[in-house]
Amino acid sequence: MNEKLEHSAADVTVSASGTGTGARLRADRLRLGYRSRVISDELTVGIPDGTFTVIIGPNACGKSTLLRALSRLLAPESGAVLLDGKQIGSYPAKEVARRIGLLPQTSTAPEGIRVADLVARGRYPHQSLIRQWSRRDEEAVAAAMAATGVSDLSGRLVDELSGGQRQRVWIAMVLAQETPIVLLDEPTTFLDIAHQIQVLDLCRELNRETGRTVVAVLHDLNHAFRYADHLIAMRDGAVVAAGPPREIVTAELVRQVFDLGCRVIDDPETGAPLVVPLAEKAVRTA
Numbered sequence: 001m002n003e004k005l006e007h008s009a010a011d012v013t014v015s016a017s018g019t020g021t022g023a024r025l026r027a028d029r030l031r032l033g034y035r036s037r038v039i040s041d042e043l044t045v046g047i048p049d050g051t052f053t054v055i056i057g058p059n060a061c062g063k064s065t066l067l068r069a070l071s072r073l074l075a076p077e078s079g080a081v082l083l084d085g086k087q088i089g090s091y092p093a094k095e096v097a098r099r100i101g102l103l104p105q106t107s108t109a110p111e112g113i114r115v116a117d118l119v120a121r122g123r124y125p126h127q128s129l130i131r132q133w134s135r136r137d138e139e140a141v142a143a144a145m146a147a148t149g150v151s152d153l154s155g156r157l158v159d160e161l162s163g164g165q166r167q168r169v170w171i172a173m174v175l176a177q178e179t180p181i182v183l184l185d186e187p188t189t190f191l192d193i194a195h196q197i198q199v200l201d202l203c204r205e206l207n208r209e210t211g212r213t214v215v216a217v218l219h220d221l222n223h224a225f226r227y228a229d230h231l232i233a234m235r236d237g238a239v240v241a242a243g244p245p246r247e248i249v250t251a252e253l254v255r256q257v258f259d260l261g262c263r264v265i266d267d268p269e270t271g272a273p274l275v276v277p278l279a280e281k282a283v284r285t286a
């Protein structure tokens, strides 16, 4: 009996660290595209467990495409996305949804749905014929709405919210899913500065206090550098650099990725890299 227990404990350790690389979720030599258009080729990316990872890169470089592949929404043409050491496509959709929550860049709510009902949809992967709506689900929904500051909106129609309110409701839905891995595609879009910080603080809190792995695509470089433990900089469907911002961010990297001339100084508040675009000819015309 003891032996059996020890054996299963060892199995858990192996699966917690994925394939031994410390990345439960990783992409190996992916070829991604839409019909004949290739967006990424030979793309290899690891999401280090327990980090707040931020993906940056210019418009159309393939950030959302990568998140779609990492969440099983887009099947790679070749290569593999591995979740806990197994091809993600080999899991039932509901099983993936219990492990990975995705906030897509744009989502459309069903017409006439109210806030609390939309957030409650995040609990879908936890339900089955024999496991119906429970107090546990109710608590998860209430906690997610409180964390994103939308509790007061619970009875409102989603269609009638402001852009920023709606964005926070979508984030609440993903949080209610209570997955160990959370992928957020531009979670701060439409948010005013205070709500942007609130959402980023929340991501960090989720990461530090509950050990969740959080991945966010962000366009604000200074937010990215301040909050990320691990940064992935992409261009043209490829990873240009990856690592802790303080180790990899330089003016040269920003130029390489965005064709933007800048100075990189220390953020006076945190010491993280802070990008200050040059006053003249900041954007190079190739």
Ligand SMILES: Nc1ncnc2c1ncn2[C@@H]1O[C@H](COP(=O)(O)OP(=O)(O)OP(=O)(O)O)[C@@H](O)[C@H]1O
Binding pocket: 034, 037, 039, 057, 058, 059, 060, 061, 062, 063, 064, 065, 066, 105
């Ligand atoms: N459903 C689709 N069908 C065909 N092409 C697509 C589709 N979705 C995205 N693309 C193309 O794939 C490329 C990468 O798009 P993607 O949405 O991944 O970029 P992104 O880095 O997320 O950009 P942004 O910062 O603007 O959100 C773009 O050229 C885009 O036009």
Ligand SMILES: [Mg+2]
Binding pocket: 063, 064, 065, 105, 185
């Ligand atoms: Mg995108």
